[in-house]
Amino acid sequence: MKCTRTLPFFLLSFFTLLTVRSQELLSKEEAVDLTLSNNLGIEIAENNTEIAENNASVLNSGYLPTLTGNAGFNIDRTSTEGQLANGEERQADGVETKRYNASVNANYVLFDGLGRLYNYKSLKEQQNLTELQARETIETTMLQLFTVYYEVARLSENVDNLEQALEISKDRLDRARYQFEYGQSTGLDVLNAEVDVNTDSINLINVRQILKNTKRDLNLIMNRNLEAEFQVDTLVTFVPGLLMEDMLNDASENNVNLLQAESGEQINEFGIKATRGGFLPTVGLFGSYGWNRSENNSPLAFLLQNTSSGLSGGVNLTWNLFDGGRTITQFKNAKIAFKNQELTKKQVELNVERDIRNAWETYKNALYIYEAQKKNVATTRNNFNRTDERFKFGRATSLEFRQAQINYLNAILTKNQAKYTAKIAELAVLQVSGQILNTEF
Template identity: 25%
Template sequence: MNALLVITALLAATPITLEETRTQGRKNTQALQAELDVTVAREDQRSARSNLLPQVQLSAGPNLSYQGRRRQVVTIPVTETEVLTREVVSSANTSDSYGASLGLSQVIYNRGLWKQLEQAGVNVDAVRNQSIEEADTSELEAIRRFFTLFLSQATLDVLQATAKRSEEQLERARALFHAGRVGKTEEISAEVNLGNDRINVVQRQSQLVADQVQLAVWLARPGTEALQAVDPGILQQEPAPAPALDDALKQAREHRALLRALQQRVRVAELQRAIVRGDYLPRVGLQAQYAHGNQDLGPFFSEPGFGNTFNGGVTLTWDLFNGFNTDAQSARAQANIRRAELTFAQTARELEAEVRRAHQALDGQIASAKLATTNRAAATQGLMLAEERFRAGAGSTLEVRDAQLKLTQAELVLLQSRIDVEIARYALYRATGTLNPGDSQ
């Protein structure tokens, strides 16, 4: 009954291959957020470029002025030598006018702005490589969860096979008991063993659901979707040997996106120093403005030849002294360069250590898988001998059970070893930056 429920659940599950998992793993939430960082960096680059392009401003509109009542002293000449002075109060009045202006400004030379544009371009490359790092990390985690789910499925098959053997052993014990060849205790022991095996199957079914959930959520799929890991065929072939350590280290230095990103961070820091030092140099710009105005709206449009003004000129700006602010900013930029260099050097050392650990882990897992294969063969032979002795009446259920458990353990260890080999292999690919060779630059 339990086996039927498991088969029904697997048939209702959505099959997913390893390649599909890898592709979707590179598009999960964390990876997509990293891609958005690249988009932001590109827009920052456009913003930096805009400062070097012509800046054009257009303004137009009516103007209204109001002048309230005021006292004024008015001088009126009476004769050539005599004037009459009076204080008068003028009434309030309003006046309106209409105007439009068009302004143009263009940078001719500004070292700081050019370096900002170069810095923004390098930053785009750095963020892109960081995005590749995040995508590789997401893909490796998706691969791990895929194999974890596949392990649960394969483990369930092993446990079901163990339960099937226990059922057969129970039938043999009953038959021998009724034939008077063994005691009742042998039948009872076989029945208890079968019950324990069925409990193991039920418990593994719960773990299977948990592994399905973990994979689905990581791939940004509904958490209620039941996934079935399609057999990648690793159990039917011998694991390939690990590459040479020197070759793996060389690949990591050439292809790891993280190293490229940190190299570019050093360059970003160097360009920041160049931007600051740009304040030591003069800046040259061009400005021009055209304006047209009139007191009345009609002549404003009908007499375009009147009320026009044009201003233009080249400006040179040079900060001769700013309180040593440029010196301080330059020293700070120099410290940031050193910090970026130290980070790059330390990460390079850690990367070499990571490659060595991953390489050793793969070598160790391959060796373990070979030993596990030998153990399973021996355990299979041991179970066959124990069953033959029990049929002949020379053995006991306890001996058969011990052989069954040894075979089950050997099969589970082999499963775990082979899957650990594949996870370790992909971890080495991740460490060397060759998980997706198409992303290497």
């Protein structure tokens, strides 16, 4: 009977082991590469950066001349009457007059009050701002990626631990049955052992289902087949030598939100200078080449055909002396917008400092809890081993054995939770300090 029960379980475990080993190991580096290459949010951010780069090119700067071509043709059909110098009267019906024209015109602005210069600088800074926004998207996506990646790792370890707990419960059930068969225990011990096996089986099924769902979440972030199977690296290493003072200094130079606020301040400053250019004149050059031809079949016309062509050019000056106060209003609003951006920057600086201090405290507490939980695991493991020995010799009840098992399992699960919580807290510190993309995971 023992071999009959053990063989199916052995075969199931063997094929499960083969299935697990056949799954690819998704390393952290591979996960990062897949996300950077495939994530849709990052791709959209990169496209926006390309648009900003196009807008900041010389072709959109206003520094190049404009060249236009014009061509036209029209025909008139009229009836005319006329009297010649000798008194003779003549009449022409259905006289056609055909006119052809073509021209090429060039214009170039020499000076526009420096508005063009500061608009171009503003476009360049807009490009920088868009790149910072793309970087923020990447940083946020990386934090999201590793939050899910480490959740998969935690659940994978939990599945292993719950499988071991289930094996312990099954072994206890087998012992309870043997003892009952030989009259060494009551049927109550068998029933209690069966309940514990069912409980551990249900817990394992639930965690496996959550693990499958979380793996789909990770595949979604990497934008690949949602049903792709894989294993993750459960090794967690912490960045050594982190100091809050260093994090604050790094944030002042690298925090992406603070850099965006500074870029916005620069854009508003350029906006003030560009608007100020509206008070100055505009000087430009123009030139054109034109060709005209006229054909007339009227017998009263002096010329039946006329063709002309020529070049023309010059300098023009335009000075908007008063536009109803629109430029003045724009200038005042630009100065207010700049002040608002200065206030926004100060607010971002305070928020960043607060976020770093909060993230740092969370990180240090998480590390302390992790170290404490490791000690709890050692204590509960020792207690479980002793209880197991006492249970084998009948000096501990099944309830005492089960309680020791539960305490040991909970300590392991709590330690795993603390380990990955501490790592995510560390990544949060690195993100707010602007160093998350410079760290090896």
